[in-house]
Amino acid sequence: MDTLLIDDDSIGVFLTERLLKREGFAENIISYHSATEALAFLQRARPEELPRVIFLDLNMPVMSGWDFLEALQPQQDQLAGRCHIYILTSSLAHTDSDRTQEFPLVEGLIHKPLDSGQIQAIRAQVMATSGS
Amino acid sequence: MNNVLPVVESEQRFRSLFDHNPDLVLFQDAAGLILDANPAFLAFMGEDRADVLGRPLTDFLPPALHALFNEKLREACRGHMVQFDVAVPFAGEAPTMLSVTKIPLMVQGTVAGVHVVASDVTEQFASHQTIRDQAHKLNTIFESITDAFFLMDREWRFTYVNSEMERLLNVQREHVIGRDMWEVFPEEKHGAFHRQYQHAFETDQAVHFEAFFAKGQRWLDVKAFPSQEGLSVYFADVTEKVQSQQELYRQHSDLQQFTYIVSHNLRAPLANALGLADLLGSLDKHSADYELTLKHLQASTQQLDAVLRDMNTILSIRDKQGVAAAEPVLLAAAVEQACLSLAEPLAQCGGDVVLDVPAGLHVLGHRAYLHSIFFNLLSNAVKYRAPARALRVGIAATARPDGGVRVAFADNGSGFDLEKAGADVFRLYKRFHSGPAGRGMGLYLVKAHVEAMGGRVEVQSALNEGTQFVLYFP
Numbered sequence: 001m002d003t004l005l006i007d008d009d010s011i012g013v014f015l016t017e018r019l020l021k022r023e024g025f026a027e028n029i030i031s032y033h034s035a036t037e038a039l040a041f042l043q044r045a046r047p048e049e050l051p052r053v054i055f056l057d058l059n060m061p062v063m064s065g066w067d068f069l070e071a072l073q074p075q076q077d078q079l080a081g082r083c084h085i086y087i088l089t090s091s092l093a094h095t096d097s098d099r100t101q102e103f104p105l106v107e108g109l110i111h112k113p114l115d116s117g118q119i120q121a122i123r124a125q126v127m128a129t130s131g132s
Numbered sequence: 133m134n135n136v137l138p139v140v141e142s143e144q145r146f147r148s149l150f151d152h153n154p155d156l157v158l159f160q161d162a163a164g165l166i167l168d169a170n171p172a173f174l175a176f177m178g179e180d181r182a183d184v185l186g187r188p189l190t191d192f193l194p195p196a197l198h199a200l201f202n203e204k205l206r207e208a209c210r211g212h213m214v215q216f217d218v219a220v221p222f223a224g225e226a227p228t229m230l231s232v233t234k235i236p237l238m239v240q241g242t243v244a245g246v247h248v249v250a251s252d253v254t255e256q257f258a259s260h261q262t263i264r265d266q267a268h269k270l271n272t273i274f275e276s277i278t279d280a281f282f283l284m285d286r287e288w289r290f291t292y293v294n295s296e297m298e299r300l301l302n303v304q305r306e307h308v309i310g311r312d313m314w315e316v317f318p319e320e321k322h323g324a325f326h327r328q329y330q331h332a333f334e335t336d337q338a339v340h341f342e343a344f345f346a347k348g349q350r351w352l353d354v355k356a357f358p359s360q361e362g363l364s365v366y367f368a369d370v371t372e373k374v375q376s377q378q379e380l381y382r383q384h385s386d387l388q389q390f391t392y393i394v395s396h397n398l399r400a401p402l403a404n405a406l407g408l409a410d411l412l413g414s415l416d417k418h419s420a421d422y423e424l425t426l427k428h429l430q431a432s433t434q435q436l437d438a439v440l441r442d443m444n445t446i447l448s449i450r451d452k453q454g455v456a457a458a459e460p461v462l463l464a465a466a467v468e469q470a471c472l473s474l475a476e477p478l479a480q481c482g483g484d485v486v487l488d489v490p491a492g493l494h495v496l497g498h499r500a501y502l503h504s505i506f507f508n509l510l511s512n513a514v515k516y517r518a519p520a521r522a523l524r525v526g527i528a529a530t531a532r533p534d535g536g537v538r539v540a541f542a543d544n545g546s547g548f549d550l551e552k553a554g555a556d557v558f559r560l561y562k563r564f565h566s567g568p569a570g571r572g573m574g575l576y577l578v579k580a581h582v583e584a585m586g587g588r589v590e591v592q593s594a595l596n597e598g599t600q601f602v603l604y605f606p
Contacts, residue, residue: 009400011428015407018421022414059396061563061572090403092395112400113407 001126002050005031006038006068007057007088016055016088016114023119026053035063039071042079050079053126055088058096065089069103079105084126086110156230156250159237162209164188164202167245176252189248194221208234208246217253229257278368285362286333288313300369301348319347325354329365332358342370351375389560393443397561401435408432442573446560449580458585460494461502463529463537470506477514483523485510493529495537495605497585505581506541508574509601513543516565518596535606536587542600547593557591 003026007013013031020026030051032038042050058065065087072079085105089096090112100106107125110118150157150170158169169184177184177192190198197220208214214234219227235247274281280297284290289312293305303316314321324343332339338357345352351374354367408429415422464487471478471485478485495502510525517523521544529539548564556562558579561572578601582589586606593599 011404011432014428015404015411018411019407061565090400092399112403113410115410
């Protein structure tokens with residue numbers, strides 16, 4: 001399934017891409033090193049170009065993951081049901097998971113690194129909602 | 133004939149004044165014998181006029197006072213008006229306070245006799261005594277409270293100052309009583325104390341505040357109560373308390389920062405390393421991906437090490453360990469050394485540094501810190517230069533009248549949104565550019581090093597125009 005990675009850390013992007021490919025999660029993976037560019041992409045994307053899954057890092061300069069989610073709110077209705085956003089962060093701060101409640105588009109928060117169990121669970125979750 | 137009537141009238145007027153005077157009035161000769169006494173005196177003594185005339189005044193007074201009255205009489209007979217207060221213990225009664233005036237009657241240059249006027253001031257004296265007692269009591273209270281205390285009137289003049297205030301503010305009451313507070317402490321005229329007292333006066337409400345008294349380098353906890361007369365102000369030295377609060381606050385924010393570093397900056401390369409190790413296990417050792425993954429794993433462990441080294445650097449600045457005493461450092465040399473360290477990247481990007489640092493200008497501090505400050509500022513300037521134009525950096529230093537040094541460090545680089553960055557500019561691991569890599573350590577170190585030398589740093593920046601840092605060294 002079409003997947004978008006947003007992470008300023010290039011090693012992080014490399015790792016997530018390879019892990020997703022290893023698990024056969026996605027063939028088409030687009031990655032952005034800045035949330036600003038990812039936002040611009042989503043804002044001009046046609047509905048059929050929208051990714052099914054977005055992995056979003058939180059701790060990024062200029063536009064953080066939270067800023068990105070706030071900027072995306074006007075588009076929430078178009079994205080709901082099409083885009084499944086997962087926060088993928090290395091941070092262990094407890095406050096992060098509380099804050100995800102503010103954003104209905106966020107389906108879950110995962111601590112890096114991704115492992116195969118988590119990847120399979122996400123696939124099952126996305127298939128379940130999209131299949132119906 | 134016409135002037136007879138006025139003389140008679142005049143005589144009567146004075147007689148009337150004598151007879152109806154509520155004070156005790158009598159006339160003595162030089163020997164002290166009473167020649168005339170008014171009805172008030174006779175009533176006071178309970179005597180008839182006939183029994184009084186021709187007798188010495190001292191006959192009607194307790195023996196203990198005879199010497200005093202005779203002495204005063206002699207003084208009056210020498211031609212002086214005499215005034216004295218005396219407590220007269222008439223038999224079987226509480227002492228009566230008399231205010232006595234002896235006025236010599238001069239006839240052709242000699243004393244013909246003495247008028248004695250005595251007023252009963254017992255009640256007045258008692259109430260004055262009460263006032264004196266109360267003032268004494270108040271003084272005892274104001275002196276015995278542990279707070280410093282002063283009173284001032286509505287024109288800002290000190291009317292009372294206790295000794296704790298003298299001690300705490302290093303003033304002497306005889307130098308401040310009656311003087312304008314802002315004349316005594318001119319440096320506080322536009323400060324917090326003035327504002328708070330003004331507020332108390334205007335609202336007629338008590339105020340309670342803590343403020344820094346710059347002249348004495350102390351924190352004071354102040355309570356001020358307005359009244360019609362002015363302001364009663366109690367205050368205490370809370371410098372130690374405030375300093376330990378500040379220290380606690382600093383340690384708390386250090387701890388928060390430490391938690392943040394552990395949860396974000398230490399965790400990020402560690403999470404990558406964990407994932408890469410997992411990935412490595414599933415890759416063919418001869419594939420290109422295997423090589424790449426291994427390389428990333430190495431990079432991640434190096435990042436991990438870098439964060440730990442940063443933490444060590446930060447903690448050693450905090451602890452001020454291994455730091456020699458401050459010494460005068462030639463500013464131009466420190467700046468030139470930093471430029472030299474970055475000569476290669478500067479040349480590569482075609483950057484130009486214009487120095488305007490007076491030869492011989494010294495900063496009191498540490499050579500290593502100064503090098504780090506200019507190295508980090510210059511390295512940032514190179515890293516975040518504007519791609520569209522050649523980098524130009526201006527470093528200008530001036531001696532300040534107060535003996536300190538001001539250094540302006542300006543570049544024409546990409547700048548950043550200062551409003552958005554706000555307080556984060558100098559925070560550890562905060563970054564404001566998504567382009568070239570940086571850990572977010574440079575400006576943190578600049579600020580930490582400037583402050584470790586007792587200075588401060590200010591920043592101005594405009595997106596796509598450039599950034600200016602102004603450093604102030606003491």
